Amino acid sequence: IDSLDPSFTLKVDDSHRPSMLRGLLGWTKAQYDARVAQISLQLQWNLTTDFLTQHDEELRSLTVAEDATSFREGLDMVDRYRKSSPQKYWSHMARGRSYQGRFDRLLQDVGRTEWVHAYQETIRDPTMTEIWSFLVQEEIQTILKSEDGDDNQSSIPKQDLIKALKGCIEQEFPPIAPIDDSINSSLIGEKNEINLVTYLEDCVLPAAMAESSQPPTSMTPPHLQILAPLFITVNQAHKGGAHWMNPNKKKRVRHIIELPPNVPWEFKTSELDAVVVEHVSADMVRIRQVWEAKATLTYSSIGDALTKKASAVHTMFKHHLEGAALIIDGTRYSIQVPNERDNDTASVTTKNNSTGTSTTIMPDFGVFGKRLMDPKNASRQMQLVTAERKLCTDANVVVKEALVEGRVAVQNEEVIELIGYVLEAARKLNPTMVVSSQQD
Numbered sequence: 001i002d003s004l005d006p007s008f009t010l011k012v013d014d015s016h017r018p019s020m021l022r023g024l025l026g027w028t029k030a031q032y033d034a035r036v037a038q039i040s041l042q043l044q045w046n047l048t049t050d051f052l053t054q055h056d057e058e059l060r061s062l063t064v065a066e067d068a069t070s071f072r073e074g075l076d077m078v079d080r081y082r083k084s085s086p087q088k089y090w091s092h093m094a095r096g097r098s099y100q101g102r103f104d105r106l107l108q109d110v111g112r113t114e115w116v117h118a119y120q121e122t123i124r125d126p127t128m129t130e131i132w133s134f135l136v137q138e139e140i141q142t143i144l145k146s147e148d149g150d151d152n153q154s155s156i157p158k159q160d161l162i163k164a165l166k167g168c169i170e171q172e173f174p175p176i177a178p179i180d181d182s183i184n185s186s187l188i189g190e191k192n193e194i195n196l197v198t199y200l201e202d203c204v205l206p207a208a209m210a211e212s213s214q215p216p217t218s219m220t221p222p223h224l225q226i227l228a229p230l231f232i233t234v235n236q237a238h239k240g241g242a243h244w245m246n247p248n249k250k251k252r253v254r255h256i257i258e259l260p261p262n263v264p265w266e267f268k269t270s271e272l273d274a275v276v277v278e279h280v281s282a283d284m285v286r287i288r289q290v291w292e293a294k295a296t297l298t299y300s301s302i303g304d305a306l307t308k309k310a311s312a313v314h315t316m317f318k319h320h321l322e323g324a325a326l327i328i329d330g331t332r333y334s335i336q337v338p339n340e341r342d343n344d345t346a347s348v349t350t351k352n353n354s355t356g357t358s359t360t361i362m363p364d365f366g367v368f369g370k371r372l373m374d375p376k377n378a379s380r381q382m383q384l385v386t387a388e389r390k391l392c393t394d395a396n397v398v399v400k401e402a403l404v405e406g407r408v409a410v411q412n413e414e415v416i417e418l419i420g421y422v423l424e425a426a427r428k429l430n431p432t433m434v435v436s437s438q439q440d
Helices: 014-025 029-054 056-060 070-074 086-093 103-109 113-123 128-145 158-170 185-210 299-320 375-393 395-405 412-429
Strands: 009-011 224-227 230-234 255-259 274-281 284-297 325-328 331-335 347-352 356-361 364-372 407-409 432-435
Touching: 009 375, 014 029, 014 128, 014 158, 014 375, 014 395, 029 056, 029 086, 029 113, 029 128, 070 086, 086 103, 086 113, 103 113, 128 158, 158 395, 185 224, 185 274, 185 284, 185 364, 255 299, 284 299, 284 325, 299 364, 299 375, 299 412, 375 395, 375 407, 375 412, 395 407
Parallel strands: 230 255, 284 331, 284 364, 364 432
Antiparallel strands: 009 407, 224 274, 255 325, 274 284, 325 331, 347 356
C-alpha cells in the first residue's frame, strides 16, 4: 500500500471495450460472455438461413452422391440444429463416404463452386466488431422501447446511454500492446501444475497421510490420492466419464466431478488444478484439499483463486454434492460430505429439514505459486485491477471519464477497499499460500 502511486490513471485502449459495455449495461462477466456466445451463434445462423432461403430451389434439385443420404432430409431439418453450430448442420448434410461430412466437397462435386465462399461465411467465427455492433443495436432498441420509469440498470439518461454504447464500439482508442509471442502461457500453466503436483507428493501427501482419519491399508487405489487436474461437469452424456473431453485442450479427461442432473451450475469454473482425496471406503471418497496453481502470487491471482475458484467449490459443497459422483479413471465413487464433528476449520452453515441447521465442512484450500510479485509491481497491478473494475461496474465512469477523457482515475482509498474484499475472503477461508523454491 505504501508503494501506491497517487497520480496513477488507467489509459483506455481497445482491450477495454468489453469492460465499458458491461459497465453501461450492468452485466457481469458471465452475462457478457453468454450474450457474446449467443450472438456469435445467431449471426452464423442468420447467414445460414439466408443461404438456404436464397438457394432453396436449386439445392433441392441437386444430384448428389448416392451415399449422401442425409442431404435431402437435411434441407427440412434445419430447426433441429439451431442450438448447435451451423457446422454440425452442414456436416450432417454431407454425411457419407463420398463427402465425409465436408459440405464444400459436396458443392464442388455438384459444380457449385461459386457457393463455397457463401457457405464458408456461415461457419466462420464472427469478428468482435460484428458481435459488438449487433449487441449494441439490440440494446439500443430495448432502451428506446423502455419507459422512462422502468427499472434500468443504469442511472444514465436514455440518450446519453445510447450515445455511450455507440461510442464503445465506434470511438477510436489506442491499440492493444502486442503480446510477446515468445511467452507460451499454456506451457507455463502446465509447468505450474506439474510443480504443484510435485509439491503435493513431497510435502502435503506425507503430512496428510500421517493425520488421516484412517490407518494406511492395502486398498487400491491409494488411501490418499492426488487428482490433477479435476473437472466439474453437470450430467454430461458420457459413459462413466471415461470419454468426456476437455474442450479447451481436446484431451481425454481422467478425473471428473459429475454433479446431479438439472443442477444450476452457473460458475464459469470447470477445472480445479489439483485435489487431494481420501478413500474412506471401497466406493466412497472425501475431498480433503483443493489447490490452485499460479505462476506468480499477486493480488489479482490470489483474489481470483479465493473469490472465484474457492467460491465455486463452496457452492458445490453447500448445495450440489448430494447425488454427485467423483469419477477416477472411469470408476465412480460417491462423495462424502464431512460434518461438524471433523477436525477441520472452514465450514458453511446449511439448512436441515429436521434440525433447522447443520454445518458442512469445506476442504482445505491452497494456492501454489512459483514466485511472489514485488511490492512496487504489486501496487501498480492493484491500481490497474481497481480501474478496470470501475469500468465494469460504474456507468458514470464510462460516460464521464473513459469516453470523454480516455482515462480512468483511481484513488488510493478505492484500491484499499478492493483489497479488503480479498482479505475478507482470506479470513473466511484461511487458505494455505505456498511459494515454490524450485527453479525452472
